Amino acid sequence: MDQLLQFLISGLTVGSIYALVALGFSIIYNASDVVNFAQGEFVMIGAMSAIFLLKDGMPYPAAVFCAIAITVLVGLALDKFAIEPAKNATVVTTIIITIGASIFLRGAALLIWGKEIYGLPPFSGDKPIVIGNATILPQNIWVMVGTGAAVLAVKYFFDKTLMGKAIMACSYNKKAAFLVGINVKQMLLVSYGLSAALGAAAGVLVAPITFMSYNSGVMLGLKGFCAAILGGMGSSMGAVAGGLLLGIIETIGAGFISSGYKDAIAFFVILVVLFIRPSGILGKAESDRV
């Protein structure tokens, strides 16, 4: 029982990170029908920027803020220089473009930050808090609270603000959105910026727990994609649920089966889910129209 609680704590922590990455995936997918394989790179860039800004003597909160800002700029550049010029691209083409972008960003990170691994100091000490026989690190709480806050902010943005609603309109019908005077291009740009910010936030939150290097983004990105699919591509809250669920399944699986197969468990679950429900847990089934 205690062991299970411990698994739940670490599961929710990793799951929160997956949730943020998946949320980023689904925002971009909604706005542009593109699965952004560079999403994991946002996490890496956010974390690495924060680490190095802090090293250069910037105060912690400022470093975090600047790291997110840098990542947002990268996100905007990705849309402006890679996605926007490739109009009418097919699914396969956009997949390769974003994979190209992810390789490019990794290459850039390698040049700037080298191959070494780094970590961030925890936000507020590393004294574990004991709950029964399980322990929780302050940073775990930061991750969960930070994720919760980010998710609520995103939800508020899409439900309540005019711009958020405009982006949703683009996701339902681009042409109609354009006709009612929504600047579709600008909305795409905002989506990429927002998505990058979420990725960077995930990176900054997780860097004190796991080490980061120029290629840490790959697996995180793929897991985020997994979570987004698990929740049903395009459903924001589904993505969050998918992320948390994936984190928990993975941690429990690793605990009871084998930690070496941790990553395999996540993908195995995804395969089983897709075989049973080809459109994810919360996704709607698509059907051909003739």
Add this chain to the structure above:
Amino acid sequence: MQLLEVRDLEKKFGGLKAISDLNFSVTERIIFSVIGPNGAGKTTLFNLLTNIYKPSGGSIRFLGREITSLPPYKIAKMGITRTFQNLQVFLNMTALENVMVGCHLHSSSGLIAAALRLPSVTREEKKVREMARQALEFCNLQDIAHMPASALPYGTLKRLEIARALAAKPRLLLMDEPAAGLNDTETMELCNLISRICESGITIILVEHNMSLVMEISHHVLVLNYGELLAQGSPYEIQHNSEVIAAYLGED
């Protein structure tokens, strides 16, 4: 024996009945038209007949055999094929290749034989090519045989879809709005083509909005309204049926 018999056919989408209690049968070698206002369920009926949608109830029999739950490719094998309202031409092929896919059921070579290009494959290719040519010629498309389908104008693509369906040598051909989007000359040609197809021994079920076309070539007309059978009979009877007139006038 009737070629096609539809009994108590029903289709619900959620709580909405798109087709309810539909009964009709089609005799061989006729042009059987299905008309009705927009949203009357005509395309849904085609999708049920080809089992692209699963019926919620009722049965469909073709040549006396139950086909209600057969997958579409098996229905095609039984001798039913169709054209589509929104074109489903293979734009990644030439016109001839499109029609050659239509010959799929009348050829048999498999993947391994194809990879090794066994002599039987070469022979079959020749036969299939000839069959496809004939279908193209029947639809007066021989001149554009080697054009990529993506480069052809709309009206030609519509005829190409018919040629492709004919290559499958069906007993029953379902045509979903073949005249939509065609100009007057093209419609005249189409009218002629449909009659010739029927004369060649193929039964046709036609969904069409162009009333003059329907009334000119049909042997039997069925009117759907809100998914229900409103009336059926000869074109003359339908034109003088007060309920049908009311439904159409009410619509407009």
Add this chain to the structure above:
Amino acid sequence: MKAMVGYCLFALSTIVPAILFPDNYYVTVVGVTICTNIVLAVSLNLLMGYAGQISLGHAAFFGLGAYSSAVLTVKYGIEPWIAMIAGAFMVAVISYILSRPILKLKGHYLAMATLGLGIIVHIFFVQADQLTGGPDGMSGLPVLTIFGIPIDNDIKWYWTFAIFMLLSVLFSLNIARSRSGRALAAVHGSEIAAQMLGVDTAKVKSHIFVFSAVLACITGSLFAHQQDFVSPESFGFFFSIELVTMVVLGGLGSTYGAVVGAIILSLLPELLIVFEDFEVLIFGAILMTIMIFLPQGLFVAMEQAFHNFMNRREQGAANATS
């Protein structure tokens, strides 16, 4: 006829250099890499280009072939040929079982499933160290003998790979202009229309999935013997992505497109090596640039340009005479 001329020219271009420069690094080392990548890209193109089914896990089948040969020959002392056939058989069964549920999926869901499959297989190679030697891999494979000829030096390996590659390309070209090839293209074009013409789309997709997987698997077996070493690194997610890139770079759906893509991606590292740390960055940039500006692929774009040029010349000639 024209198709055969093209194929013969292509065959000559692989044969002549090997006869002229049998000891050259670019023939014996780069040449073998190119041939390996061509077979893999061509086999992936059957699935992705012809049938329109994306796969981000093709490297898994390549890896399963390599590991079947390595494990069966080294650990169990089984004859190389039997090991190779056993591997191919196993991959045929696995891919057949997986093909139905996987190929029911579409678009991004299919991408995810194939990606997941690739990663699971890769993790298995790393983790099942009792069997596979883990991250360090395994070596010491016996010499492969073909028709009594031991393949024991570089140039013999080149010939083996070149012949295997030429056969694969020929198979792929043959399939394109056949009933099966058209059925695949029909699935790509419109699955519903294909079904209404009597094509059992699930079966067609499943068959090509198995065919493509087995081709990759046999390539893997040859690769394991040629390298005399297998490690999980060669069969990871990135290699799957590289394979997809080869296919798309050259032009999805074109066999020679896959060939051109494979050649470019095999040579690129050789060329970029002078840029050292910039290699990854430049690779990513090239990939993005080509996909943004030539989404139909390099080879197909060139082909189209050539056609347009010829048409214009014909028209020009026609105008001149009239």
